[in-house]
Amino acid sequence: MPVYKSPGKKELKEILKRPGIDQAKISKIVRPILDKVKRSGDDALKKLALEYDHVELDSLWVSEAEFATADAQVQDTLKEAIQVAYANIKKFHEAQKQDDLIMEVMPGVICSRRSVPIQKVGLYIPGGTAPLFSTVLMLAIPAKIAGCKEIILASPTNRLGEINPVVLYTAKLVGVDKVLKVGGAQAIAAMAYGTETVPKVHKIFGPGNQYVTAAKQLVAQTDVAIDMPAGPSEVLVVVDESSDAAFAAADLLSQAEHGGDSQVVLISTSVEKAEEINAEVEAQLEKLYRKDMAGQALEKSSVIVESRKEKIIKIINKYGPEHLIINTQDAEEIAEQVSNAGSVFIGAYTPESAGDYASGTNHTLPTNGWAKSFSGVSLDSYVKKITYQKIDEEGLLHLGPTIERMAEAEMLEAHKNAVTIRLKKLREDGISAATNKKPHKDLKSVLFGKR
Template structure:
């Protein structure tokens, strides 16, 4: 993890450069996968499972027996933890329900807005280097709360063709039983086009590697919506001497262990504090089971010393981190000045892993700087907002002339005429 001291504004982009995403090369691999799944359906999915996951898949859909068996394979303590997390996530997401909006904007002119659930949603759950059963909660719970009619979950199988029991148990706990044994770009393709076993969906959710992200972006071109471009995970920790170095190091490593293409950033006010944190990083790294992955991620990572707090906050907003941990003396001021971040964690006792698992917020967040223009997944992500309007006789008389004048000035005669005819009708009716 390199250290940079007071970089100038012109150096920020280079100093905090994320791991390069080889978009063109990845596209060349992903596009043929998408085409083959579109053309050959289940057959292509089974072929890719053999090629990429080195497993022969007989049935792409998980059976009810497999789901039942998973219940007995999950440790009771883990079941309790999942139940506790489920309760918090449900509580926080249920509170996000917005009531129907109905307003008479002028006499006789009423406007309305309603939330309508997206009918068919696909949830992608990574399972390559780690089985992310927590993502089942993060996506499945709001999908259920929204009332989506069909929920399809896709996740890669292991070398024996099985799905991790914790993923199956969690899916069953929240009522998802359509589970597909497919990972990577081919899973996204299946949910985009539909196959004999996999239903076509209207919107795809879930994080993944660069191939999954590229496939999701291609899905958009085929008329399927996505939650966001969610690629390799990242965290930025903004800390000063009021923070505990061991805690900061642990938070940095918790993201570094996600994958070799993850990035972690420390922004602090003194070189002395940065050295304390980096010393802790080295010490804690040695005990990690995913030490090799974390080490490679740290090669993409940086500690930035910024002596002036306003400049530090400008740098953070410019970087737009997926996860932002703020652990400074004047935390309220810092929090209020943050405008670009996926999710913010405040204080010494708020680790990023709390949001990953059980605090209640969603962990599916925009990465790679997309926090500048995307929000993380929420209950709203599973809804469409439809507006309505109803105009009475009095309403069209009140509003009509305004519409006529505007339409005439845009040279749209038919638009004007649609109002004029009604006004004439009402006049003659008298």
């Protein structure tokens, strides 16, 4: 990877530029696929499976027999590992539950906010160059905890019409038994529009290749919500003179092997450490099964040499990486000043792989700089926040004049009148505002009528 010493603002912009994707070209391929599924439903899904995956599907859905076969094919040692990851991820996401917020903001005026699960969700699990069974855990666990009533999982098959057995085992473990044997843009279309057998969902989650990503963005314009804008995987690794070069090289390669369009960036406080890590990257690369793919990513990646801590923090926040690994003596101090990152890994013994699989945090994260405004997937991703309010007679007598004055100032006469006619009725009935009205003790029973 090329080394850049203390680059200026203009040079830094070029160094941190993400690999470009021709969105217009991809959309021209994806749109007809979406239209076919929208028009012809299940029949289109089967034809597209034959065209793109070279498989003739008798059924679009995984059967109980296929789940049982998959379970028998997964080694017990791998099952044990998945179960440990399952426990950690479940524990961390269950802790994200929030109590209902309810308060009396002024006498007689009660406001509340509650978390309500999204009813129908679709989870996309890639199955191309690497069947990401770990993503089943990351997406399905919070969906189950949130209480989503219908969860559909979609993943491509091999040429025998089979989904990777570990994906199926993990789905069953988490409690998802509706698995669609369809991948690519057509899977996104099926969940976004619905077909004869595939229900239309309210939100789609999950990573995918550039065609899946384009499909998600297109259907999100008019038909369904999506988790976040997503693109190729990326990592930014920060090291100093104390860092282990082998650790840093392994972290860089763990993202590079995701695909040729992935991006890895190293920030080193010294040229010597940068060169040491570069050499280690080359040595480790030769031993990788996916070395060609990782090599392509490294061709578009860079090393930045910068000794000033404040400058390093500025670079991090300007780039907004999906994954940020801080492997320095003052890692905690730097981490505390990070405002833009999908997930942060602190210290020499916290590899990004831990978050990808089993530490408990979610690995579905914003890429392409979207960490500046988007969070990664969490329990919050699967719920909506609904607000409630209830005002009693005395509450409206207190608050009404404020509303009237504000509505009048905005020249919204009907808004004002909605209050005025109520106040008039209260005054006609002889009701007046108590100056020392006591607050309600049981707000929930007042708001929702529960005894």
